[in-house]
Amino acid sequence: MAEVKLIGAWFSPFSRRVEMALKLKGVEYEFIDEDLSNKSPLLLKYNPIHKKVPVLLHNGKPIAESSVIIEYIDETWEGPSILPKDPYERAMARFWVKFIDEKCLVAMWKACFSPGEEGEKAKEEAAQLLKFLEEEIKGKKFFGGENIGLVDIAANFIGYGFGILQELMGVELLTKEKYPNLYEWIDGYINHSFVKDFLPPKDKITEVFKAFAQPGYSGYKPKF
Ligand SMILES: N[C@@H](CCC(=O)N[C@@H](CS)C(=O)NCC(=O)O)C(=O)O
Structure with a gap:
């Protein structure tokens, strides 16, 4: 085996x-x-x-x-496909993952952790970037369509951890009012029986983010 x-x-x-x-x-x-x-x-x-x-x-x-x-x-491995079968759809899924990794996550992280002007600029940038995801998810249950696919998997921080982080840091970026479609996706996503198993407890994640936010914290912290 x-x-x-x-x-x-x-x-x-x-x-x-x-x-x-x-x-x-x-x-x-x-x-x-x-x-x-x-x-x-x-x-x-x-x-x-x-x-x-x-x-x-x-x-x-x-x-x-x-x-x-x-x-x-x-x-x-056999089993449900994670990437779409159609070459164009596959390319698009890869495109969105790259967009999430290289643009959204960077701006969202900086919006929460960068001080002063850099943080403010990141908030504006992240707000604009999230609008693209808001448009992409419109009318769909998941980014992968009816089922969870590559983009949904890649967007797990947007679906879960970021909500905890923005609340902790007092940042109001990803809200139901501004992003109703994304919010609906988040709701369906975190309550999906499959995803639920992967969500670390909120209090444990909060502790990690709190540590990152401590002035003088010297342990591991993601750098973007
Ligand atoms: N592009 C990488 C990013 C992975 C990544 O950033 N991992 C973090 C943990 S969340 C890490 O191992 N960081 C160690 C370091 O930066 O020294 C991927 O998609 O796998």
Whole structure:
């Protein structure tokens, strides 16, 4: 039987993406929880370039970068498709994941953590970027259509962690009034039986964000 291990971090939305993909396919795996403020020799060995989680080990062979890993999982195991079959739809799904990773997450994070003018500019930018997702999800249950797909998996921070973060930081960015379609998606998403299993408890996530917000905090904190 194939040996599947995931080097991840319990709070990381990127490693959660991979867990979701593995669960969707019904793949058994061992989760190795990494301490990102004191990275293990295992992580450094298998992801020497980025030194980040997640890393999937399939029969000892490492694969890094969550989107790359998800595509590998989709191609390797039977089960519900994570990426659309149609080439154009596949390309579009990849486009939105790139948009989320390179634009939305960066601006949303800075909107919460960057001080002064940088933070204000990030809030404006994030507000505009989210409008594109608001438009994209309009009239659809999930980004993947009737079922959860690649973009829904990639957007797990927008669907869950960000709501907790913005509340904690007193930022009013992603609200029901401004983004009714996205909000409906969030509601359907976090209450979906499959997604529910992956949501870390709110109080635990809040503790992590609180630590990130502490002045002088010297542990691991995502940098964008
Ligand atoms: N592009 C990467 C991002 C992964 C990422 O940022 N992982 C964070 C945890 S949430 C990490 O391992 N950070 C370690 C570091 O920055 O040193 C992916 O999609 O897998």
